Amino acid sequence: MANLIRFLYHHALALSLLVVLRARTQARVCQRRHDCGPHCRAWAGTGASATAQWTIVATPHTLPIYINVPSALCDAEAPRWCSDRMRVFGALRAVAPVWETAMVNVGLIGLGKMGLSHLAIVNAHPEAKLIGICDTASYMCSILHKYTGIEVFSNYREMLDRKSLDAVIIATPSRFHGEMVREALLRGLHVFCEKPFCLDPGEGTSLAELADQKGVVNQVGYHYRFVGAFNEAKRLVDAQALGRIHHLRVEAYGPVVLRPKGGTWRAKSSEGGGCLHDYACHAIDIVNYLVGRPDAVSGTVLNKIFSRDVDDEVYATLHFADGMTGMIAANWSDDSLRRMSTQVTLWGTNGRMVVDRQEVKTYVRGAAGCTGAAKEGWDIRHTTDFHSDVWYYLRGEEYSAQLDYFIRCIAEGRRENISSFASAVQTDCVVSAMLQDAGGAWRRVDAGARTPAQSRTGEGGLLSLVTGALR
Ligand SMILES: NC(=O)c1ccc[n+]([C@@H]2O[C@H](COP(=O)([O-])OP(=O)(O)OC[C@H]3O[C@@H](n4cnc5c(N)ncnc54)[C@H](O)[C@@H]3O)[C@@H](O)[C@H]2O)c1
Incomplete structure (x- = not known):
């Protein structure tokens, strides 16, 4: 039923937007994926010829919205034109509660160097909503609450229990990764964890298996x-x-x-x-x-x-x-x-x-x-x-691209992973x-030593020591 309402709602929206936005076009728009930033990834042209009108079908959260884009704007202005349209949709979101439910609700643990970077990126993502942030440093929490209004927590378990999260981003010192990832997975959340994953590979292996069992998106920040x-x-x-x-x-x-x-x-x-x-x-x-x-x-x-x-x-x-x-x-x-x-x-x-x-x-x-x-x-x-x-640039495209990929995998129900x-x-x-x-055996340099004859045939010397150790 909710899907039906959503479908009707968006088609009605689409029709009215078509009337409002209809414009004469000549040809190509948004042929290159990156013309309009990340939105383009979900967009496709529905018709193209030298003189035909172009219709762009945008599918955020798989719901179709149709807009026509005048190709005269294409080269220089299309990106801005398209993002202006997306702002229209953004405004409509405010009166569209069904759409709002499709946002990926994210919690963030750790508000240090990396956490603040993730905060800025996720906060600007069109399909994600940061609804809880956590740090043990009360100063960071109060400053960020004051300027963002996002609910803050000093205990990450409390945040995981109290907020209706879809996903969590973990950016705490590395020794905490294992326990935090486990708590998030046990609650069925999608998890993005900063690198390195776990200090103990055994713990990491069991968490990778748990993530697979839970069927959640799991990613580590190897950008x-x-x-x-x-x-x-x-x-x-x-x-x-x-x-x-x-x-x-x-x-x-x-x-x-x-x-x-x-x-x-x-x-x-x-x-x-x-x-x-x-x-x-x-x-x-x-x-x-x-x-x-x-x-x-x-x-x-x-x-x-x-x-x-x-x-x-x-x-x-x-x-x-x-x-x-x-x-x-x-x-x-x-x-x-x-x-x-x-x-x-x-x-x-x-x-x-x-x-x-x-x-x-x-x-x-x-x-x-x-x-x-x-x-x-x-x-x-x-x-x-x-x-x-990328829709938002901070430190390098890759930092935004990795979070965009994580959020899109969740929003689109994809369970593939890059950097799983x-x-x-x-x-x-x-x-x-x-x-x-580290600190293992050395071979001391002996001034009087003769080079073993075998080393020239590859059967002795240092090379054979290493290959021997591998056998
Ligand atoms: N991918 C990258 O390029 C990159 C760059 C820097 C750091 N990192 C990784 O990000 C992680 C964080 O590094 P950083 O440089 O941001 O460290 P940081 O010291 O700047 O920040 C860590 C934050 O975590 C908070 N914290 C500590 N224990 C906590 C707990 N139990 N609950 C909630 N918050 C807690 C601290 O108060 C601090 O604000 C590390 O794993 C690091 O390796 C990745």
Whole structure:
């Protein structure tokens, strides 16, 4: 019955809007998905010719609304034109309680650096409504309540129990993730949790299983998975444009800890602090995304630069099942860069690729049998070739895009996941292996030693030690 009322209501709305908004058009409007921002994703043209009128069918929450868009506005002004129309719909929402029920009601736990960023993004999302926020710091709660009017809680369980939430976003220090995710899942909520997922991969695995049982959307904040350049790199790897990849290098540098200091959770390894847990996990996750999880790690180095109790830089060798190797280098005490900068280089039998959030650089050997997925020789494509506009920009498109994806999965009843709990557990497993490997055996350099003859045939020396350990 509710659906019928909703259907009739929206068709009546649609008809009246058609009358109001009808305009003569010539042709193309909104052909590119990003013309009108995120709304376009749900929009489709219903007719096109050089002279015909265009009708756009917008389907927020799968309810159709028809508007005509004059193509004369298309190139420069269509985005603004369309968003003006969406504002009309926004205004209608106020008098449309049936529509209001279709909003995704979100609660947010943790109002620190990351939580405030999520708050701003979700608060601006056209299909989400932030109805509860929680932090143990009363100052943050009172300030935010004063300026947003959103109900605040100091106890997250109370918020989960008292508010009619569909979903929760968890942005607390990492050691709390596990317990908070569990409480949310037990209440049947969709969950977005910040990275790293869990400090104990065993706990993460059981939560991933629980999320599957509950059939809820589950996502971890590895935002590089929403960067167009990394997605293009994944496409090229899957298309085997580089042939068989035999080695990779991932590097992540940026300014987080630049002088001796303590006192915050980031300075305590038991709370998820340290460069490996809090920073290098992004680099590990992007490797997992591009080529799959390594099978083993060796030579892990966790150095302190300014921190007393945790690592500030991380180096290790990664070993993959098919013989491929990799090296990771991460340093969060590097202020030669203004923000985190992550780059992956992959070498394959057919070429090389260097990718970061700004560009994808490929060198493809045509003679080796180019698959057609990439241009022969050197090719550079930039982030502007891949990016889609977001409805709200903060820190980078990827931060908005990941929450947009989470909310849309919920609103549209999709149970697929990018950066699911299950995939984030794989990253936690690599972190855990590196922690166990760190400080492991060294081979001392012996000035008088003779090089074992076997090492030249690959049957002795360091290489055989590593491959032997993998067997
Ligand atoms: N994806 C990214 O780029 C990115 C960037 C920064 C941080 N993070 C992750 O986000 C999470 C939070 O990091 P941050 O930098 O925002 O930390 P932060 O210290 O700035 O903020 C954490 C907030 O959580 C609150 N809090 C602590 N315990 C709580 C509890 N029991 N209940 C409710 N609130 C509680 C604190 O009062 C604080 O306001 C971490 O897991 C971190 O790894 C991700």
